[in-house]
Amino acid sequence: MKSAAEAPGWDATLYLKYGDERTRPGRDLVAQVPLADPRLVYDLGCGPGNSTALLAERFPRAEIIGLDSSPDMLTQARRALPAARFEAADLATWRPQRRADLLFSNAVFQWVPNHRHVLAALMQALASGGCLAVQVPDNLAEPAQVLIRDIAEEGAWSKRLAGAEDARQTIAAPQAYYDLLRPFGARIDIWQTIYQHALADAPAIVEWMKATALRPYLALLDAAETQDFLAAYTERIAGAYPPCADGKVLLRFPRLFLVAIRA
Template sequence: MRSVTWNPEIYGRYADERSRPYIDLTSRIAAQSPARVADLGCGSGSLTGILGERWPDARVVGTDSSPEMVAQAPTDLPGNVTITLQDINEFDATGYDVIVSNAALQWVPNHRELIDGWAETMTPGAWIAWQVPGNFDAPSHALMRELAESSTWRDRVGGVLRGPEGVDDPAHYAARLQAHGFDIDAWETTYIHVLTGEDPVLGWVRGTGLRPVLDVLSEADSLEFEQEYSARLREAYPSTAAGTLFPFRRVFCVGRKNE
């Protein structure tokens, strides 16, 4: 899959909603005194600071492949936290006690093989935890793919979007870690976000799922695509005076390598 251009400002508009899965994921890691911690696909690293505060004696590194995101790293991160530019495929798990990846692996087609490699390299007692969106069958994504593959848009954006095959369910991820000698904790959660404003679901996906489409279209074509897409979204996610309900399923897997 081609690299995606990220806009930190757009992505950050729903910072509270996007931070909750990170907290739910990392709260299940029971490591006591890790020496080295990695946060893969950390974006700007605004959440990586949570790991630095939790384990103040650890060296915590957050990595991301987006220069735009890394450039927005907070200046008030704990002193034991470093945010650096790195492709997730280049990460070497050797010597790490905790590896975290939140809402990043779905962008990496070979992430299952990467997990296998990391799990094999990690030492007994080490922890790995990741979360990926599990909503690729939801209207927000199904309608996007449907429009992208229509006769109007197929030649311009056909094939750039991910489908449900891009991620696994909790059982498959759990089985993958078990095969490498891990005790596992895997689950899924559907968050019901209450979004406000005009076309709020469009505003949400502009920061994530819609990025591959916007990357390959001109400004004029992007506007036209969004107009068609937003009309479909308004029907699928009707707004009310109290806001727009936006269900979002996420898949979690946490494991500790057996001693």
């Protein structure tokens, strides 16, 4: 069994089960990047290449490099976009060798330790007039997240799961990011969007969370415990997300967006 500090592997296939919904914030973020013709573009935490595809579509003349720490995600990204370049990197320490025009990241920095320090360092690594564009889920107070922590604390597994929540970084208030990036930025645009993803039913929310928030917890459980954990979670999710008239459930999902232009 892995320790909580050792991040469990990402599963590209499971992640892409809700690929359209997960890519939507990336689409909304790229739409706000105020660059006409960037030359060097990085997709930080490119995952299976879904966010990289958005960048390739918007900036067909740019050199685009996708970075990720997950071998499974990189394999899938290379398969999906053979023309793009993908490299293994840990964003906690990675810095561009050349001045980048766009550092883009959709749904990644909530997993990167000390992410605010990293964002400030990346901002400084941009070319003048370059752009740092970041989206992070700001959903730790949502029932789908709170219930994971509740169940982790209640079972016989509580001691073992005590550190699992540390894998996910707390997202600060918008002003903290504004104050962090403003000293380097000519223009800072910050906004929040709450998505309401219509999913088939309560088990669909569990499937969604299995690809992301549940990973650090399930990695510490054996097969029987995993089954028990998921059964308890599915029951409580059904109570917290009542069905709509057509039987679907709405997964409320707040996200924070930052677009900063280097002075």
